[in-house]
Amino acid sequence: MTTEAIHDSHDNHDGEHHDHKMTGIKRWLLTTNHKDIGSMYLWFSFIMFLTGGAMAMVIRAELFQPGLQIVDPDFFNQMTTVHGLIMVFGAIMPAFTGLANWMIPMMVGAPDMALPRLNNWSFWILPFAFSILLASFFMEGGAPNFGWTFYAPLSTTYSNGSTAFFVFAVHIMGISSIMGAINIVVTIMNMRAPGMTYMKMPLFVWTFFITAYLLIAVMPVLAGTVTMVLTDTYFGTSFFDAAGGGDPVLFQHIFWFFGHPEVYIMILPAFGIVSTTIPAFSRKKLFGYSSMVYATASIAFLSFIVWAHHMFTTGMPLFGELFFMYCTMLIAVPTGVKVFNWVATMWRGAISFEVPMLFSIAFVILFTIGGFSGLMLALTPVDFQYHDTYFVVAHFHYVLVTGALFSIYAGAYYWLPKWTGFMFDETLAKAHFWCSLISVNLLFFPMHFLGLAGMPRRIPDYALQFADFNKWVSIGGFAFGLSQLIFLWVVIKCIKGGEKAPAKPWDGAEGLEWTVPSPAPYHTFETPPKID
Amino acid sequence: MSSKEYESYYVPAQSHWPIIGAVALFLIAIGAGKYVSVLKTGEASWGGYVLLFGIAMIIYMVWGWFSNVINESMAGKYSHQMDNSFKQGMSWFIFSEVMFFAAFFGALFYARMFSVPWLGGEANNAMTWEVLWPEFQATWPLIKTPDGTETTAMGWYGLPLINTILLLTSSVTAHFAHVSLEQNKRPQLKAWMWATVILGSVFLYLQVLEYQHAYADDMKLYLDSGIYGNTFFMLTGFHGMHVTLGTVMLITMLVRIYKGHFTPENHFAFKAASWYWHFVDVVWVFLFVFVYVL
Ligand code: HEM
Ligand SMILES: [Cu+2]
Numbered sequence: 001m002t003t004e005a006i007h008d009s010h011d012n013h014d015g016e017h018h019d020h021k022m023t024g025i026k027r028w029l030l031t032t033n034h035k036d037i038g039s040m041y042l043w044f045s046f047i048m049f050l051t052g053g054a055m056a057m058v059i060r061a062e063l064f065q066p067g068l069q070i071v072d073p074d075f076f077n078q079m080t081t082v083h084g085l086i087m088v089f090g091a092i093m094p095a096f097t098g099l100a101n102w103m104i105p106m107m108v109g110a111p112d113m114a115l116p117r118l119n120n121w122s123f124w125i126l127p128f129a130f131s132i133l134l135a136s137f138f139m140e141g142g143a144p145n146f147g148w149t150f151y152a153p154l155s156t157t158y159s160n161g162s163t164a165f166f167v168f169a170v171h172i173m174g175i176s177s178i179m180g181a182i183n184i185v186v187t188i189m190n191m192r193a194p195g196m197t198y199m200k201m202p203l204f205v206w207t208f209f210i211t212a213y214l215l216i217a218v219m220p221v222l223a224g225t226v227t228m229v230l231t232d233t234y235f236g237t238s239f240f241d242a243a244g245g246g247d248p249v250l251f252q253h254i255f256w257f258f259g260h261p262e263v264y265i266m267i268l269p270a271f272g273i274v275s276t277t278i279p280a281f282s283r284k285k286l287f288g289y290s291s292m293v294y295a296t297a298s299i300a301f302l303s304f305i306v307w308a309h310h311m312f313t314t315g316m317p318l319f320g321e322l323f324f325m326y327c328t329m330l331i332a333v334p335t336g337v338k339v340f341n342w343v344a345t346m347w348r349g350a351i352s353f354e355v356p357m358l359f360s361i362a363f364v365i366l367f368t369i370g371g372f373s374g375l376m377l378a379l380t381p382v383d384f385q386y387h388d389t390y391f392v393v394a395h396f397h398y399v400l401v402t403g404a405l406f407s408i409y410a411g412a413y414y415w416l417p418k419w420t421g422f423m424f425d426e427t428l429a430k431a432h433f434w435c436s437l438i439s440v441n442l443l444f445f446p447m448h449f450l451g452l453a454g455m456p457r458r459i460p461d462y463a464l465q466f467a468d469f470n471k472w473v474s475i476g477g478f479a480f481g482l483s484q485l486i487f488l489w490v491v492i493k494c495i496k497g498g499e500k501a502p503a504k505p506w507d508g509a510e511g512l513e514w515t516v517p518s519p520a521p522y523h524t525f526e527t528p529p530k531i532d
Numbered sequence: 533m534s535s536k537e538y539e540s541y542y543v544p545a546q547s548h549w550p551i552i553g554a555v556a557l558f559l560i561a562i563g564a565g566k567y568v569s570v571l572k573t574g575e576a577s578w579g580g581y582v583l584l585f586g587i588a589m590i591i592y593m594v595w596g597w598f599s600n601v602i603n604e605s606m607a608g609k610y611s612h613q614m615d616n617s618f619k620q621g622m623s624w625f626i627f628s629e630v631m632f633f634a635a636f637f638g639a640l641f642y643a644r645m646f647s648v649p650w651l652g653g654e655a656n657n658a659m660t661w662e663v664l665w666p667e668f669q670a671t672w673p674l675i676k677t678p679d680g681t682e683t684t685a686m687g688w689y690g691l692p693l694i695n696t697i698l699l700l701t702s703s704v705t706a707h708f709a710h711v712s713l714e715q716n717k718r719p720q721l722k723a724w725m726w727a728t729v730i731l732g733s734v735f736l737y738l739q740v741l742e743y744q745h746a747y748a749d750d751m752k753l754y755l756d757s758g759i760y761g762n763t764f765f766m767l768t769g770f771h772g773m774h775v776t777l778g779t780v781m782l783i784t785m786l787v788r789i790y791k792g793h794f795t796p797e798n799h800f801a802f803k804a805a806s807w808y809w810h811f812v813d814v815v816w817v818f819l820f821v822f823v824y825v826l
Contacts, residue, residue: 022546030546112543114617117597121550128558132565164568168561175557178628186620190613191541220628224635231766234568236756239639242664243679245759247647254635317655523543
């Protein structure tokens with residue numbers, strides 16, 4: 001069945017039939033256009049990234065030297081907590097949703113997302129949710145200080161006055177994620193152009209498809225978790241209190257049942273992005289497309305049965321320790337398949353090193369380092385030593401910063417010409433890449449050693465023997481923070497003008513998005529393209 | 533667009549409903565946040581008012597938004613493909629609701645299988661028991677918590693059993709209503725819908741009676757009566773809220789049926805409401821088995 005989109009324009013008759021967008025703020029508040037909404041998601045996530053980044057700067061400033069010098073310990077804890085919450089839920093996830101919004105309809109040849117009004121709602125909830133979270137800094141007792149994982153009883157018995165606001169902010173943010181995910185799933189299942197069978201979809205689309213399922217499955221569990229925290233704190237329940245028959249460890253089970261799939265929500269789309277850019281700049285087809293699809297699906301499946309690898313030291317029964325150890329190590333298999341496929345795609349390709357490719361190659365190498373440290377953490381006996389040390393911090397920053405974030409940069413540079421109609425400033429962008437690459441490793445690599453030497457995470461002060469490494473880590477941190485401003489500069493410059501971008505600026509690029517002009521017109525594929 | 537070679541996919545123009553909905557959720561969140569924060573101190577606050585205002589606003593939004601959708605649908609702007617989008621959207625929404633309940637069922641199973649027996653010294657927890665609460669008896673339902681809060685268990689016979697029968701019957705009547713709609717038998721459709729709505733409402737009424745029984749009579753079964761009371765009220769409470777929502781949906785459908793909406797081919801909203809109804813029924817079956825009977 002073929003379809004043609006009908007764009008409704010009853011409420012503005014400005015004559016321009018094909019570009020009937022409103023002007024000013026109203027355009028953004030009321031829009032149903034996937035490109036507008038995608039742009040808003042991307043800008044929002046970047047603002048959140050800078051906000052969370054500022055908090056990281058406070059953390060690194062405090063840790064520059066041993067001793068307490070800049071902030072008091074409670075405020076330090078608020079910084080680590082809100083930094084984590086903002087980066088996970090405010091920066092990485094919305095950035096991916098923004099990319100999904102912009103690219104998926106174009107990649108599958110659809111006129112828009114399947115449920116455009118719902119799409120607008122999903123986005124606009126986010127600024128409100130994060131305003132609440134940030135406003136809690138000004139409330140009595142300050143912002144949440146129990147870590148982004150809000151373990152009970154820190155978040156219940158010992159929490160400060162703003163916990164209820166935290167809970168409801170997470171609730172509405174979760175509503176936004178679920179609706180956004182439903183929209184992605186429905187768009188992919190129902191809006192593909194005729195002939196675009198599932199196994200012909202770009203891998204980018206596949207990874208978002210699977211990610212959206214993960215979101216629909218686990219965001220409600222997060223909602224349940226925060227609800228129990230709420231009732232334990234304010235209504236006298238004892239889900240997480242042994243005195244009433246509950247168990248604080250139950251909190252960790254429910255949280256990580258959400259939490260581990262959540263970390264894959266932040267990495268599967270990254271796999272999709274680099275699986276798009278690497279073939280484009282290697283001028284070869286993606287090696288092992290179908291194995292990539294199956295690997296993604298099996299990672300998603302396995303992510304539901306490994307959650308307790310975050311809980312090896314809670315005193316689980318031995319069988320639990322073994323089960324979760326082996327299942328976790330099993331994830332390395334499909335992950336390895338992916339890394340192998342990316343390398344095989346580059347093998348004997350005619351590679352050129354444009355900025356998106358630089359970020360993608362860095363992704364492959366550095367994400368693999370993060371995967372290896374994950375594998376080390378997955379070994380129950382050694383995790384007894386590594387758990388809650390800087391080694392864990394190093395691990396998850398390698399997978400999240402040089403993994404997820406770098407892939408977002410790769411994607412952003414890859415599609416910027418399509419979004420703005422102009423080529424970005426290559427020199428500046430390269431500066432952004434090299435500054436980021438060097439500083440990020442200075443920032444996170446020494447953390448491995450700090451962790452192995454026993455420096456605990458989430459502390460504002462530390463023993464003297466960790467001083468030297470911490471100094472270098474902080475310097476790397478400031479440098480990385482500053483380097484991200486270059487990106488802002490590149491983007492603004494690229495929006496303002498530059499060399500005109502052709503419809504397909506990368507000669508090896510494939511996909512429907514390159515068949516439309518740059519910048520992509522406000523409405524694309526009102527009549528579905530033919531796919532063979 | 534002139535030749536009808538293509539079926540059309542309707543992409544709505546700008547809409548102000550989503551932003552109204554976002555503001556409404558914002559108000560709900562801060563209102564509820566404030567309201568809950570001062571609950572213990574008993575201080576007066578703006579929380580409750582803002583919360584109520586937010587809820588009113590979201591009802592207004594749902595009303596306006598759905599009216600738009602209904603008008604578009606009645607104006608024939610939708611296609612078969614659009615219908616599919618709605619259906620898939622609704623199914624995945626219901627799936628997300630299933631996962632929400634799964635979290636609370638998870639808590640229930642964990643308490644029953646692990647935390648309560650462990651507090652009683654099972655597995656390798658003999659010392660926990662001996663040192664912390666040597667008086668504690670691990671039983672389910674947990675009628676005396678380690679810190680000594682006492683309560684009684686709600687039996688399954690009586691109200692819960694009647695409620696199970698009511699809800700299961702209502703699932704059947706909802707199904708017959710659907711069949712009647714598909715066969716275009718409007719009088720039967722109305723009758724079956726009335727039956728479903730009435731069964732649902734009676735269920736809710738009995739649920740209220742049960743809560744009164746738990747709180748007011750001698751049962752001493754409260755939300756804060758330890759893990760048994762916690763899981764009992766959170767599970768039945770959230771289920772009750774969902775039944776309420778489902779009943780409101782069914783009543784809306786009934787009104788629309790009287791207005792002459794829906795055709796045997798085209799009745800997405802009706803389907804969605806009935807799926808939702810079947811979903812709350814299935815959840816109840818699990819509740820009945822795991823919260824009441826076992
Ligand atoms: C090869 C795959 C991976 C393995 C085997 C693995 C294993 C682990 C283990 C065992 C821990 C717990 C360490 C501890 O607390 O003692 C952990 C923590 C963590 N991992 Fe991974 N991981 C993998 C990939 C990823 C990916 C792809 C992400 C995200 C994109 C990620 C994000 C995290 C985060 C955020 C934490 C720390 C959570 C916290 O306690 O705050 N991991 N990982
Ligand atoms: Cu994990």
